[in-house]
Amino acid sequence: MATLLQTHSRTKMNGNFRGSDVGQEVTVFGWVQAYRHHGGVMFIDLRDRTGFVQLRCETDRPIVHAIAMTVRPEWVIAARGTMISRGSNINSKIPTGEVEIEVHQLEILSEALTPPFEIKDGVNANEDLRLQYRYLDLRRPELNRNFALRSQITQMTRQYFTAHDFLELETPILTKSTPEGARDYLVPSRVHPGQFYALPQSPQQFKQLFMMAGMDRYMQICRCFRDEDLRADRQPEFTQLDLEMSFVSREQLWELLEGYAAQVWQQVLGVQVQLPIQRMSYQHAMDKYGCDKPDLRFDMPLFDATELLRGRTEFRPFVSAFEIRGMIKVLPIPDGSTFTRKDLDTLFPQEAAQHGAKGVAWARIGEDGSWSGTVAKSLSDELKAELAAAMKVGPGALLLWVADKPSTANAACARLRLVAGDRLGLLGKTNWAFLWVTDFPMFEYDDEEKRWVAMHHPFTSPRLDHMDKLDTDPGSVLAQAYDLVVNGIELGGGSIRIHNSEVQAKVFSLLGLSDEDIRSKFGFFVDALKYGTPPHGGIALGVDRMLMLLAGAESLRDVIAFPKTSRATCLMTESPSAVDDKQLRELGIALAKP
Secondary structure: OOOHHHHOOOOOOHHHOOHHHOOOEEEEEEEEEEEEEEOOEEEEEEEEOOEEEEEEEOOOOHHHHHHHOOOOOOOEEEEEEEEEEOOOOOOOOOOOOOEEEEEEEEEEEEOOOOOOOOOOOOOOOOHHHHHHOHHHHOOOHHHHHHHHHHHHHHHHHHHHHHHOOOEEOOOOOOEOOOOOOOEOOEEEOOOOOOOEEEOOOOOHHHHHHHHHOOOOEEEEEEEEEOEOOOEOOEOOEEEEEEEEEEOOOHHHHHHHHHHHHHHHHHHHHOOOOOOOOEEEEHHHHHHHHOOOOOOOOOOOOOEEOHHHHOOOOOOHHHHHHHHOOOEEEEEEEOOOOOOOHHHHHHHHHHHHHOOOOOOOEEEEEOOOOOEEOOOHHHOOHHHHHHHHHHHOOOOOOEEEEEEEOHHHHHHHHHHHHHHHHHHOOOOOOOOOOEEEEEOOEOEEEEOOOOEEEEOOOOOEOEOHHHOOHHHHOHHHOEEOEEEEEEOOEEEEEEEEEOOOHHHHHHHHHHOOOOHHHHHHHHHHHHHHHOOOOOOEEEEEEEHHHHHHHHHOOOOHHHOOOOOOOOOOOEOOOOEOOOOOHHHHHHOOOOOOOO
């Protein structure tokens, strides 16, 4: 006997039926979301990725009713019948709530075991359990919507950049291990025992080679791999939108990216991005917000009190900071009445400690202008007045102080600012603050290795007006690098690249690479630079991070189909896993015996 699947095509996806379909003969397929027995009538909610529609199975069709009585959640069924109105019994909570299908034919296509958790949004199930049964977790409507959005963004991206004359090109997955800033994932070669490929951390050198090859404009939605410690917005394998352009200034590239971001946010969320996007130098971001990806959904800048306090206080934490050439950074909260003594003694110190701070001092300004708190007795009235005026605060303000080396003080205060903003309700998910952070330092000094390292990567071009400083003062050189930040999350980063072989050699030298190192790691690239390289620049945007923002998700794991845990494991496939000795021998690998 022929099945419905053989004789009829699906009329519509289940979530797309409306009142205009009443009277039609329809065929539907899907999973049983729920079933209810009411006065001889069996109701089934039939789900697919678009939503669900209600099936009505009556006793006057005994075969249909008998089959309906046997179904259970997550069974796969097919149904054919007439679309009818639910009359006054409308379910306004779902798009299909005004109609139901009066079933004439019902078939069971596949039975299911009882799922380990209920397939619904907001399910109260341990995340590890949901990742173990990820194929079931992906059935939940929330995740269905996330991946429909992912597909939509992918199509929009290709259309936008195709319209701007970009070529979609592919780069290798098996490539050479080169220093990119994180650990490589290595792949042993069977053909060349003892040698390894690396999975790409990004297609950086290849995208530049495309420019040297005259491709002019390149884009790719590509997979990247980094063996690094994980967190909510980081995975070992991720997707990025990779772009490179020849004969472009950073301002022209920004304009192109701003148009892309504006189109995505408008079409997906109906949000109009204010253009041009605000620009802020790295130094200004660090001075005012303590980090290079400030969340500008709210104000509340930080204040550097170091010089105002120097030599004018005996408060021991401040004196200790002066002794180590440190910094005294303050978070002024104009209205601190929300925060309790427990917050001051426990919450804020715990948050600051995550960034290495030894403690958080505090002061409140009373209605009469008097100061109280751990700092108050150590400051003169004159100094208090100067500080209040400089920070533009008055009665009711709460001041949080961190005294430590600059990197620690900045990071701790940046964290305190976010915690305070969250508690004050200033981080609304419907607010969008876009920012270009520009003019990053070209180098930063690694105290452990006693050498300069590239803040971005070694192919980033110095600012043209800073080229002469490469020989005299590398620490003051600013790069033509830029990051796109959205609501305090780094969405992507890029730079204008070095296109002159002599400048590239100078940068490699400053990074401590010998001629042998350069030839071994970058020989092909250095050679390519000598054959007529156009000025070029690019950027890479984190597709997963963008989707996390647009979907309102809490973690990258909600927008990556088969993600890893915080320990870089896949609970569903139980990987990574051991392989047998034969495979290892073929690869020339011998594991040490325990």
